[in-house]
Amino acid sequence: MDLEKYIDELQTLVNVDCGTQTLDGVARVAEVMRELWQQEGWYTEQVDLGSAVGPALLATNKPAATHYDVLLIGHLDTVFPQGTVAERPMSRDASRLYGPGVSDMKSGLLNIVWAMRTLPAEHLDRLSIAVAMNPDEETGSVHSSQWIGELAKQSRYVLVCEAARADGSLVKARKGVGGYQLTFDGVAAHAGNEPEKGRSAITAFANSVLAINALTDVARGTTLNVGVVQGGSAANVVAAKLHAEVDVRFWENEEYERVHHALESLCQQGFLDGVTTTLTRVSHKPAMAASEETQRLMALVERAGLEEGITVTWQAVGGGSDANHTAALGIPTLDGLGPIGAGFHSSDEWLDIASIEPRIRLLKRIITML
Ligand SMILES: [Zn+2]
Numbered sequence: 176m177d178l179e180k181y182i183d184e185l186q187t188l189v190n191v192d193c194g195t196q197t198l199d200g201v202a203r204v205a206e207v208m209r210e211l212w213q214q215e216g217w218y219t220e221q222v223d224l225g226s227a228v229g230p231a232l233l234a235t236n237k238p239a240a241t242h243y244d245v246l247l248i249g250h251l252d253t254v255f256p257q258g259t260v261a262e263r264p265m266s267r268d269a270s271r272l273y274g275p276g277v278s279d280m281k282s283g284l285l286n287i288v289w290a291m292r293t294l295p296a297e298h299l300d301r302l303s304i305a306v307a308m309n310p311d312e313e314t315g316s317v318h319s320s321q322w323i324g325e326l327a328k329q330s331r332y333v334l335v336c337e338a339a340r341a342d343g344s345l346v347k348a349r350k351g352v353g354g355y356q357l358t359f360d361g362v363a364a365h366a367g368n369e370p371e372k373g374r375s376a377i378t379a380f381a382n383s384v385l386a387i388n389a390l391t392d393v394a395r396g397t398t399l400n401v402g403v404v405q406g407g408s409a410a411n412v413v414a415a416k417l418h419a420e421v422d423v424r425f426w427e428n429e430e431y432e433r434v435h436h437a438l439e440s441l442c443q444q445g446f447l448d449g450v451t452t453t454l455t456r457v458s459h460k461p462a463m464a465a466s467e468e469t470q471r472l473m474a475l476v477e478r479a480g481l482e483e484g485i486t487v488t489w490q491a492v493g494g495g496s497d498a499n500h501t502a503a504l505g506i507p508t509l510d511g512l513g514p515i516g517a518g519f520h521s522s523d524e525w526l527d528i529a530s531i532e533p534r535i536r537l538l539k540r541i542i543t544m545l
Contacts, residue, residue, distance in 0.1 A: 176532050178528070178531065178532065181285065181289060181531060182272065182528075184211065185281055186264075186265045188204060188207055188276075188285065189260075189264070189274040189275060190260050190264050190274070191203050191204055191260065192255065192256075193229075193253055194252060194253055194255050194256055194313070195229075195253075195310065195311050195314045197229075197257050198310075201251050204251045204252075204281075205229065205230050205232045205308065205310070208232055208284060208308055209221065209234075211285075211288050212234040212288065212306070215288065215292055217235060218235050218236070218237075218238035219232060220232070220234075224310065224319055224322060225318055227318060228310045228311040228319070229252070229311075230310060231251075231307070231308060231310055231319055232251070232308040233305065233307055233308075233326075234305070234306040235305045235306065236291075236303070237304070242331075243303045243326070244304065244330070244331050244332070245304055245305075245333070245334060246306075246329075246330035246332070246506075247287050247304065247307070247333075247335075247336060248309070248334070248336065249284040249307075249308050249337075250310070250311075250312030250313065250316075251284070251308050252312060252313050253275050253276035254520045259275045260274075263275070270528055271526060271527060272525065273525050273526075275524070277526045278338040278518075278519065278524055278525065278526040279337065279338060279516065279519040279520070279524065280336065280513055282513055282514050282516065283336035283513030286336060286513050286514060286531070286534055287306055290535050290538040290539040290542065291306075293539065294543070295543065298542065298543050302545065305329075305330065307322070307326050309323060309497065312496065312497055315354075315458045317458070320497070320500050324500055327500070327504050327506045328504060331506075331545070332472060332508075332545060333498070333501040334508075334509055335508065335509070335510040335511075335512065336538070337510055337511055337513055338513040338526070339511045339512070339514065339515045339516070339530065339534065340490050340492070340515070340517070341517040342488070342490075343486070343488065343515055343530070344488045344489055344490040345487060345509060345511035346491075346492055346509065347473060347509060348426070348462070348464055348465050349491070349492055349494060350396065350425060350491075350493045350494070351426075351431055351459075351460050351461045351499060352423070352424060352458065352459070352460045352495040353422075353423035353425075353458070353460075354420070354421070354422060354456070354457045354458035355420065355438065355455065355456055356418065356419070356420055356421075356454075356455045357418070357420070357421060357442070357454055358418055358452070358453040358455075359380050359383075359417040359419075359446075359450055359451070359452055360416065360452075360453070361374035361375055361376035361379060361415050361449060361450040361451075362374040362449060362450075363415035364412070365411065365412070366412060366413055370413055372413075373412075374447065374448070375414050375447070375450070376406055376414045376416055376417035377406055377407055377417055378450075379446040379447035379452065380404065380417045380446070382447060387441070390434050395427065396425065396426040397423075397424070397425045397427075398423070398425075399421060399424075400421065401420070401421050402421070403418075403419060404417065404420075421438075423435075426462055426491075427462060431461075439454060460495040461500075461503035463495075463498050463508065466505070466507065469509065471507070472507045473509065475541065476537075478544065479537060479540040479544055483533065483537050484533075485536075490511075496510055512537070513534060514526060514534045514535075515527040
């Protein structure tokens, strides 16, 4: 393959500020991808998911299809704010490429194009393939998960092309994620003159943290993290207000049910007399577990690896992706089918140049075997 051409295309995609909230940047990436797919002769459709997010893009080799053999998924957005590209545009050394979104996941988007570009005509004729590119994965796919879910329900298999892990592993399972906001409403009072009239939101919160942490079950992989807290107004005021955010991770959806109900009943009971606690669930991604059907797909991927001389290994990881949604719908789903990278969501993000070509071959081989 012409690796320098690939890297040129990648540079065009990386050097656009396209954090989820930078709507025109996300739209620009969608447009670049659309041109690439049109050059391949694929049908493309820009999909409006509302004014809060940029456009999504669908590409398919069979525009009339009502059923797809495989749905390939990638996201157009990054986590980086406007100005990041000016600070650190795409760069390279002998073995790695660097830059915002280089492996999470501009290279994944591009690997799909390159895998389809050289897919033998017999398979392009035989298979209905859809590629869904969404604009808001990094903020939980709130506006795109329904669209992706509808496409997944029409598909036999889903392959998410997030980067392979640093050791080359693909992803067979992901933890589920629950996100909560907690509000504590107490009563303000002067801390010197009449503290007895106050009801401290901060004291209630302090009691709550230990109770929340106690719901953790490390052996089963269920963890809770109180990650954000904002409260109080001055040292000489009994705090009336406090806001906190909690992140829950789990391998088993039953575990999540346990934690969710426990949080509800704890908050209903309250943590201090006179302080009201309000619990709001703001996001939920079910756990992605490898079903029997998924295990058969894993075996197929391993055979594809053998034929391409690539050792396929698997990891179960704590981070969520769009794979959580499609797996929960019962569609066999695997993830990590992009090239190898790491350091996601940080300025250390990198992409392993030597992995680009083999991972394109692997993806292509898997699709020919479906
Ligand atoms: Zn990603």
